[in-house]
Amino acid sequence: MSKKLINVKKGQFLQRKGDLNTKVYVVQKGLLRSYAIDEKGKEHIFMFAPEGWIIADNLPSDLPADLFIDAIEDSEVIVKEKDISEEKDSEKFIKRLTVLQKRVIMLMSASAITRYDHFIKTYPKITKRVPQRMIASYLGITPEALSKSKKNHFKGN
Numbered sequence: 001m002s003k004k005l006i007n008v009k010k011g012q013f014l015q016r017k018g019d020l021n022t023k024v025y026v027v028q029k030g031l032l033r034s035y036a037i038d039e040k041g042k043e044h045i046f047m048f049a050p051e052g053w054i055i056a057d058n059l060p061s062d063l064p065a066d067l068f069i070d071a072i073e074d075s076e077v078i079v080k081e082k083d084i085s086e087e088k089d090s091e092k093f094i095k096r097l098t099v100l101q102k103r104v105i106m107l108m109s110a111s112a113i114t115r116y117d118h119f120i121k122t123y124p125k126i127t128k129r130v131p132q133r134m135i136a137s138y139l140g141i142t143p144e145a146l147s148k149s150k151k152n153h154f155k156g157n
Helices: 087-109 112-122 132-139 143-156
Strands: 003-008 013-015 024-029 032-037 043-049 068-071 075-080
Touching: 043 087, 043 132, 087 112, 112 132, 112 143, 132 143
Parallel strands: none
Antiparallel strands: 003 075, 013 068, 024 075, 032 043, 032 068
16 A cells, blocks of 8 residues: 655645545644535534544545645644555544544534533544634534633533
8 A cells, every 4th residue: 555654834735625536644743634615615624633543535536525634733644545454544444433423413412512522532632732713613613602612611610
């Protein structure tokens, strides 16, 4: 399987919506994110990928990508072709799919503060590395709603 280690600067794109022949990215150091931009220009963060995580788009690499993937921090990333035959990659994909499934269910039913608590448990080491506006985007709420939810939650405890 073809793979190579690359250095990615903060703000650099690894993938843009519409790209073909997309890759799988394994974060060795740093932090990546994937996101979509809606017709109004609003950004919706799909997932974060800190050290040891894998990030990718549609599994079939012959379809156009739905997501942008860029670096939130300077990062070291292993770039691979889309082939999950290696056991270690399979474990990382299972972890990724598990997180995404729980997130979709929570977006459909959980309160903002419950989603925030889940975010902290899922990504315990990145809360200080990611701007609040990106966390709010990931949670599907405005930054103001996130601040208000956190304030009310911590006032109640």
